[in-house]
Amino acid sequence: MNKNYFSICFISFFFLFLFMLLNFFFMMYFVMNNMVLFLEWEIISFNSLSVVMSILLDWMSLLFMMFVCLISSVVIYYSKSYMSSELNLSRFIILVLLFIISMILLIISPNMISILLGWDGLGLVSYCLVIYYQNLKSYNAGMLTVLSNRIGDVMILMIISWMMNFGSWNYIFYLEFMKNDYCMIYISIMIILAAMTKSAQIPFSSWLPAAMAAPTPVSALVHSSTLVTAGVYLLIRFNLLLSDTLFFKFLLLISGLTMFMAGVSANYEFDLKKIIALSTLSQLGLMMSILSMGLPLLAFFHLLTHAMFKALLFMCAGVIIHMMNDIQDIRFMGGISLYIPMTCLCMNISNMALCGIPFLAGFYSKDLILEMVSFSSFNFLIFFLYYISTGLTMFYTIRLTMYLMVNDYNLLSIYNLYDEDYIMVKSMLVLLFMSVISGSMLMWLIFYYPYMIYLPFNLKLMVIYVSLMGMFMGFMISNMNIYSLNKYLVTYNMSTFLCVMWFMPNLSTYGLNYYFLNYGQKLLKNIDFGWSEMYSGWGMFNIMKNYSIFYSVYQMNNFKIYLFSFIMWIMIYLFMLLI
Template identity: 80%
Template sequence: MQKFSICFISFFVLFSFSMINIFFFSYFVMNNLVYILEWELISFSSMSIVMSILLDWMSLLFMMFVSLISSVVIFYSKSYMSSELNLNRFIILVLLFVFSMILLIISPNIISILLGWDGLGLVSYCLVIYYQNIKSYNAGMLTALSNRVGDVFILMVISWMMNYGSWNYFFYLDFMVNDYMMMMISVMIIMAAMTKSAQIPFSSWLPAAMAAPTPVSALVHSSTLVTAGVYLLIRFNSLLIDMFFFKVLLLLSGLTMFMAGISANYEFDLKKIIALSTLSQLGLMMSILSMGFPDLAFFHLLTHAMFKALLFMCAGVIIHMMNDIQDIRFMGGISNFIPLTCLCLNVSNMALCGIPFLAGFYSKDLILEMVSMSNLNFFIFLLYYVSTGLTMFYSFRLTMYLMINDFNLLSVYNLYDEDYVMLKSMFTLMMMSVLSGSMLMWSIFSYPYMIYLPLNIKLMVIYVSILGAFLGYLMSNMNIYSMNKYLKSYNLSSFLCLMWFMPNLSTYGLNFYFLNYGQLMLKNIDMGWSEFYSGQGLVLILKNYTVFYSFFQMNNNFKIYLFSFVLWVCFLMMFMMIYLNSL
């Protein structure tokens, strides 16, 4: 019976689904097919509400990646969550998440996108508050409210799309480009994508969401949910090119990339470091998207999903082994004890840094070279290259803290890999994060990008990477050799450490006022005046009139009551006569 636990069944189904998808993907991409299935639900006033499914190579490939990662994560959580009482609830939530994600992926229709989008928001809220302590509740509320902003933008897009009489945005993209009014839609779509992908004004929720269990972070907050915004923009891409707002997006996502890279260097929470690196990579995807290369963004999205899920799973093993300790200041030297996990961790870190011939290299290097080819100003160029260096910087710092330094928690200890379930799932992803880059490179680009650069610009990635690695090494040993640099530049350090104070701004600065206003409304309107006038007030009036009439009835005053009734009827007749006479 143990063999057929809910984890194994879900793993099997999702894994088979991903294999089916990879088969269909290769068939579709070879024959250049696009299938659209439509089912008309209702049609009125020359508007038709259609449920539609779009199958092309992009959706099939993304579905394959989502279901592969989720199957592996579910397999992993059999061991990771084994001490959990509500394992079924957990697995069902993860499956609901996968379902919403797939609904989002396959729909070319803004209404069914809203269904998937809202489902993602709701399920991710439920998963963040899966552990029921105050930290999780706060993080969950921040996540839900930040994502809610995006949901509202999608709702506004739906109401604005009514102008076209159909919500299949897919057919209207080419018309919309020339229509000034329809530019509204693109602005709102960009805003929605920015909330889901945690770009700068909304980025505080992503590190906070690390209060969720680690398998959830691996699946939801690194590889799939946060890329939903990028995917939406990829789908809407032809609408968005040559828009002023896209340039704003380029700036914001570049800043996100930079900010997250810096903050990851100051962070000490293992999961938050990885979350910030996710944020940095999301910024990279968004910015290359806003420069007009949706296929590169999609490519990086897929490879990043693989190695980031793997990185989170390795972090989960380490956290499990250290009895829930996430602070890297307690860790060190673990590569002597869990060599296989550290192997996976190193591979994924290297892939993240873009070390040649791992997954990240193919996408990241291509992106950076396209950036060098484009006519961009120096600031954007600087943001890209500094962020690439920073990626190397925090990855090396993390590696040094975890693997090279001494173990810092106890003086007597024995650490070990607990079982092979987690290792098996990690090795699946490790193979993918080695192979997926080249595999995708060969299969999804129908023709190679022509890149022509001077030698030093071409090697710029290598230069910044080496510099970043060196700085990361220095930084992890900085405290030993000198006085504390953190204290010397305390204000700047805490500014960078706390993500430019963005979590504070989006909780105390923004959400606070709306929540306060909501409480005021609840008190004065919902539980106050509306109750007074509709619910309890009506009861009071009815009761008073009943008391008044029962005075006539109970005291045997029927005569007066009847008399007043007859008198009233007489008056009525009289007025009717007068009225009729006047006609």
């Protein structure tokens, strides 16, 4: 590898890690002293117009920044090895750094203008990273990603125009006392729609698995702490404004369905990265739904714990794809725990944290969320969606583990699997440590007092029941072909519906452009190439061409033609005289 590339990776890693430590100490100081720091710089002031740059630093923004910097520093260190064959590694690192800066700008902004800068920066840089491997699939995925996110950007722009009524774009000032104003009701609806696009809730879900066309280190960053969590973070900040609104109840249903849909689709998927992407979609649905119930701290808690093990899961997937000669289909894998034990250790622990196995990071947030759901007064549909989705998480995790580690190796008879890429392994071990301890650490930091939830015995053990059932189903399904099972359970059309995310990719692509393109083709055929063409361009050209042929005959200077035309004119003249 070129020394310049090595130094860029190392400097980026070092400064991000240093910034993470700085954030950690500041966050501890702010928590202990219950501080909030609000900074404003006046950039320009002219008559009554003042343009200000404002920054909000409290324990929440500092803690989130700490997690973003930790994960991104580890990802950059990891990509030093993963992207070592890349000729333009410096360009890749600069794009990743731009991505991180956009996210940090979004986190510390109490102002809608600077939120738009971070929000749009995330959308633009994510497009550049998704199309990084320049092929047709990447271009399609990038276009789907950027256009889906564009809806959210438009919503933020509309919020900025609506908030001009209030004299300032600092939303933090208006959250409580302007809550019942009709303008704020419109703003809250737009905020929810913007968050739904960025966090890929139904009907905007199809871009999230498509964005897997990006390099794996980018996927680890996007799916853990940056792009997809931006919508959730925005709703956490706006939670005072949104609680008890009708649209929030609608979001609860939508996010519950997203969680369920992603869990079902992950069980039909064979692409390793797409399974993990659908798992992210399921967890985003969980965060959004618990947020819709009016529990923002709990959603924030799960957002941070999820960031750790999801980044680790993608890193492990990247190592496995490298070892497998860039093959992502899990049907070709199997028995890899014998050859790459460290990677499989990290993958198993991150998978267990995802399932909520006790005393790992995911357990503290997931168990608390499900107990709060059991404790709440929502109807059976919400209860059903939560618990079935939890069972489905265990279902696809066990299925993935069986395909990767337990079943027989299926790729080639001559293969070379090794676990000696120490740069990748070291970066994974950092996140492995955090995946184990971050749940209990955050439990002490975020909540002022311990939650003690009393429930009936069966309801308390309901999480264990559905997890065991999901584990059993995952074990059974991985030993048989899921499509042959479907022939007995449901029809072919139904299985296709479940397999392709409820036809959402088709609805987002062909569903939106097919009829417009078809109508355009008919217009082209009947108007541009039809009567319009006859009476405009082509018709005029034809007439002029025929006339020019006729006149070119005259210009041949043939005496017979002149004599013939003279006789013709005499005959016409006589005919006119007779009339």
